[in-house]
Each structure stands twice: as C-alpha cells, then as structure tokens.
Amino acid sequence: MKSSWRFCCKPVLMLAALLFGVFGFGAAAGAAEGDVSLYTPYASLSAPPGDSISYSVDVINNTSQIQTVELSLDNAPQDWKAQLTAGGRAIQKLSVKPKETQTVNLQVDVPLKVDKGAYTFTLTAKGAASLPLTVNVSAQGTYSTELTTTQPNMQGTAGSNFNYSLTLKNKTAGKQLYALKSDAPQGWTVSFQSGGKDVTSVSVDPNGSQDISVTVTPPDGVKAGSYKLPVSAAGNNTSAQAELEAVVTGTYAIDLSTPSGNLATDITAGSTKKVTMQVKNKGSSPLKDIEMSSNAPVNWEVTFEPSKIANLAPGASTQVTASIKADKNAIAGDYIVSMTSKTAEKSADATLRMTVKTSVLWGWIGILIIIAVIGGVYYLFRTYGRR
C-alpha cells in the first residue's frame, strides 16, 4: 500500500515542485507566507498548574525549495517556560527540505503559581506561519509551602515533654531545603525530628510532603499557663509558619531540708536544740497553708516557729525554726527525728539524724568521787604515815 501510494503521488509532487520553481523563484531568499505550515494536533488542551506540556510540532515545507525558518514562541504568559528542541538540542532555526516535514518538540512548563483560565501563545515561524496554542489551566495554581498540624494544642505538666507532629508540604516546582526554627519563649527547648533523628533542616521534593515531629521541653520552674510556640520552615523563596500551643498545668512540689542540706546534728539528752529548716516551693503553683509536723521518738518534743506558712510563691523558700527537745532518758547514740511539711496537695519529709550525747555531769561526779577517795587515802597517809 505504501509503495503504491508513493508511486501514484510522485508525479503530483514533481509537478508541484515544478510549479513552485516557476512561480516562487523570486522568493528563494526567505520563506514567504504560505511557504511553510506549522502543524500540531493538539491546538487546545488542559493542564494542571506545574504540569509540563510537550507538543510535537510539524514544520511543513510547501515549496519545492529548501525553506529555513526562525522559530519563536510569542505572547507567552509571564513565568511560563518554553523550549524548542529537535534532535536532542535546543534549536533556533530550522531548515526543511522541499516538500518535506520536520518535527520539533515544544516543551511548555505551566508554572505552579498561575491563575485558572485559558492561556494562548503562538509558535511563530518568522514571516511564514504561526500556530496558536491554547492551554486551559484547570485549577488555581500555587507556589507556596505549607506547614500544618492536626493538633496544635497540647496540655501537660511542667515536667513533661510536648510532642507535636507537623506536615511540611512543598508546593513549589523545585526541590526545597527548609530550615526549621522556632521562636519559642526563652528557656523553652524545641527540637525537630525527621525520620527519628534530630534535624534542623529537611529537604522536600516538589509537590511532596514530609512529616516532622517537634518535641518541646518547658524550662525548669515554668509557671502554669498557655504558651505560644511559633515554628517556621523557611525555604529558598517560600516559607511557612505554624503556631503550636503548650498549656502547662500547675504542678505542686514542696521540699523540706536545712539551708545547708546537713541533716545530722547532735543534742544532749534532756536539752533543747534549735534547728533551722527550709521549706521550698519547687512547683509551678503557689502553695497555701503549709503545716509543719514532726514524728519524733517518744518523750521528745518538737515545736516549729512558725508552725504554719500561709502562702509560698513558686520558687520561693522560707525558713522554719524547729526546737527539738530530747528525752532526758534518751540513750547515747543516734535517733531519727522526721519532720513533714504538708499542704493539701503535697507533702515533703526531712529526716534528721540526732546524735544524742549524754550529759557530762555524771562524768564530773565520777571524777569527784575518785578525787574524794584519793583524798581519803591522802588523809590516811597523813594520819598513819608516821612521818
């Protein structure tokens, strides 16, 4: 079939070439209108933003001479990119043999940031032909980055960590490297993890997304309240922000010790010793009505001055003087005296090791007895010594 078609066409083509040769002699230097036709089957098509459209354009030489045309794309909307290639290279001019067809490739990139609508541009063979091409952008295009989270608000105590998960979407045409940073209040530690590792930046493919988890550690002694934690992912041209919120609930912690931390002291049996104790609010909420109590051995007396603390702000401490009176029958050695500071919410214990010392009085009495006996012997010496 093919050979028969060529066979019967050949005389027609030869005739046409002859005719062109006769009439078109004067226009041999440049292609005239109608000498060259441009053809592509898809004159109008739809494409989403960010898509890349590839046209195959036939350049048809209608004459019997070689036609050289300069190809260009006119009326192209801004930010649209187009490239003409043939044989793997970008081309500017194209020559077509008489009565033959040459194919060029037109690559048109629809930008991401583009409005919905019809865009028309023209492929022109300079002075010879033009081919209008229409692209219907099917959706509103974007060129942006998105940082989203499904759960921006979390609640926890001052000692807990807050774990958020964020999704970073790259809606640009290129692969982006995003620097992750947070603008948390002072003292807050914010760390980003991707793929189980701590990161400070992530790279996201075009139109891709990346899950990022954020771990937020509140500072020591943070007060109860709601804290805003803005985090951002900054790329080359675009950036995105998300605001996380951490709600710190108040914690109650109380500590009882001595100012120096020394919990061992000594006491003489039957006597009173004053020990200064320190009550500290280590929580993030104020403590109210702290009561001091003690658990001492039998017949020991412990009194506190003051015995009650009305209010203690977070982080503050106050001193309480404990008067410990040892039992007069206490045996020498160590005893345990435990003290408790108690509020409705929390209590703290301090255990004092009291080393009881026996009164030295009986030691002196013993020495006196020995001195008396020695004195008696001395008296005998004097009386019976016969000196």
Add this chain to the structure above:
Amino acid sequence: MTEPFDVLRGIRARFFGGGTPGGAAPAATAAAEGERAAGSPFLAIVRKEISDHVRSWRYVILVALMLLTCLASLYTASSAMRSAVSTDNAVRSFFFLKLFTASGGSLPPFITFVSFLGPLLGIGLGFDAINSERSKGTLSRMMAQPIHRDDVLNAKFVGALSVIGVMFFALGFLVMGLGIVLLGIPPTPEEVWRLVLFLLLSTVYVGFWLGLSILLSVRFRQAATSALSCIGIWIFFSVFFSMLVNLIAGPGPADPNNAEAVIRHTQWVQLLERISPSQLFSEATTTLLVPSVRALGPLTMEQIVGAIPSPLPLGQSLLLVWPQLTCMIAETLICFAISYVLFMRQEIRSRN
C-alpha cells in the same frame, strides 16, 4: 620465796654500801640499782620489787598462761573473721576490735580470758606480799632500816601494779600487731584509743585484785590462808555470785506485763550484779570494745523508738562506762586504803 629476802638485801646494800656475807651478784646489782634510784628508799624498794617479780617463776608461769590463752583466742578469732571480712560490710566498721571480742567458737574471746585470768595474776603477785616477809622475819629487819613504814606497802603495790601494767600493754600491743599481720587490716586511730583504754582498764581491774590480795596478806599471817581466801573470793565472784544475786533478788514480778515492775526488778538485779568487780569489768570492756553498745541497763521501748543502731563515738562510750570505771578505781583505792590502815596499825615484831 626468796624475793622478800632479796628486797631486804637490796635495802641493806643500799644503806650500808656493801654486800652481806652471802651477797651474790644479784644483790650487788640490786644495790647498784638502789644507788641510782634518786636517793629515795621508796623507789629503791619499787625497783627491787619489779626485778623480783620479773625474775620469779611465778610471774613467768602466769605470763606464759596469759600469753598462750590470748594467742589461742586471737588465732581462732582471726581465722573466723577472715572469712567474714569480705562478706558483711557492716561488720567492717570497728572490725579490728572484733579481734578482741569475737570468739572463734571453740575458745572464748580475748576479753573473757582477761576477765577470768586477770584476777589470778593480781592474786598471784600480791597474796604473800606482806605475810611471807613477816613469817620469814625479814619485815622487822627491813623496818629496822631508816625507811618509812608505809613505803614498804606502797612499794609492794606500785611495783606489782607496774609489772602488771607493762605486761598488759605488751600483751595488748602484741595481739594488735599479730592482728595486723593475720588480718591485713590496720586499726583506725579510734580503735587504737579504745584498745589503749581497754588495756588501762584491765590494769585497773587486776589492780583491784592485787589490792585485795595485799589486803588479805596484811590481814592473814599465813600466806596459804591469804592465797586460799583470795582464790575463794575470786571463785565466789566468778561462779557463785550470779546464783546468789538471783537468790537475793528473787523471782521477777508476778505480772510480766507490768513494765515498771519488770524494769525495777531488772535494775535491782543489775545493781546487785555490779557489786562484783568482774561484772563491772565486763560491762566496761564490752562497751569500750563494742562501739555499738549504747546502753547497759534495761531499755524501755520509749527509748528505743527512733533510735538508729549506730556505733557510739569514743567519748560517749567512755561516758557510758564512767560509773563502772569510777567504781573500779574507787574499789581498788579503798582496798589499798584498808590494807594501809591495817598495816600501819599492826605490830611488827622480830621473830627471834
């Protein structure tokens, strides 16, 4: 029983500047020693007493007895302790003192030997102090010399006591040194102080028995009588006394739940027991050598509540046994005082 005579010879040599016809080399030496004794007849007699004791068979036998028993108890205690050293950490505090208080199973500990054999040492050195001199007639001859009468008795006491003291310290430090070799653990300073105090205490304790035996040697003319009565008292206190205390104190209160009555009875028993010097000594040594002992009397629950089992510092241990210590020193001095009075009021006649 030649020592008293030697004393006399020494004294005579001291005062007459020459040997007696029977004067042998020891007498000459004693005389020379007497010359050096700063001119005091008291110190001369003390020196002579010491040299007599040290050279006597009696002393050598007693020291050998002490040494053997102590070394045996040390050996058994240390072999039992060596296996315990690595296991129990709590044991390691005052570990060295355990050498003196721990028993190796087959033999009683060091302190028991001291409390049992110490009286024998005191009795052995003192039971014939005066009466043998008297029975041999040397006392009146000694009295013929220009020396004070009480110097004789004082020197007898001081001489024997210094021999005992030297022996105890030598024995104690020997045991300590052997303990370091056997255990490989040096004692801490507090342990050394406790041991030194223990040795002083032992000297005082033996001093009491010495005073008692000198008292009896003054009282009884026969050495055998005083020796027997001394040994009688010793055996009485170490064997029969506790039975007697139980007899006197009677059974405890009928109602064992009556805490006050129980405590009163226990205190009464303890008071009676403390008449015995060996009881005082064992309480004092236990407290000194076992620092975890915190009280010696009965304890009420009230006193124990809240108490932590911890060792006492040395000062507190000493304060705890201070009454015992006072008692022992006082008893020793009283024994000496009585024998002093008796001796000074006695008639000393020449036998011939």
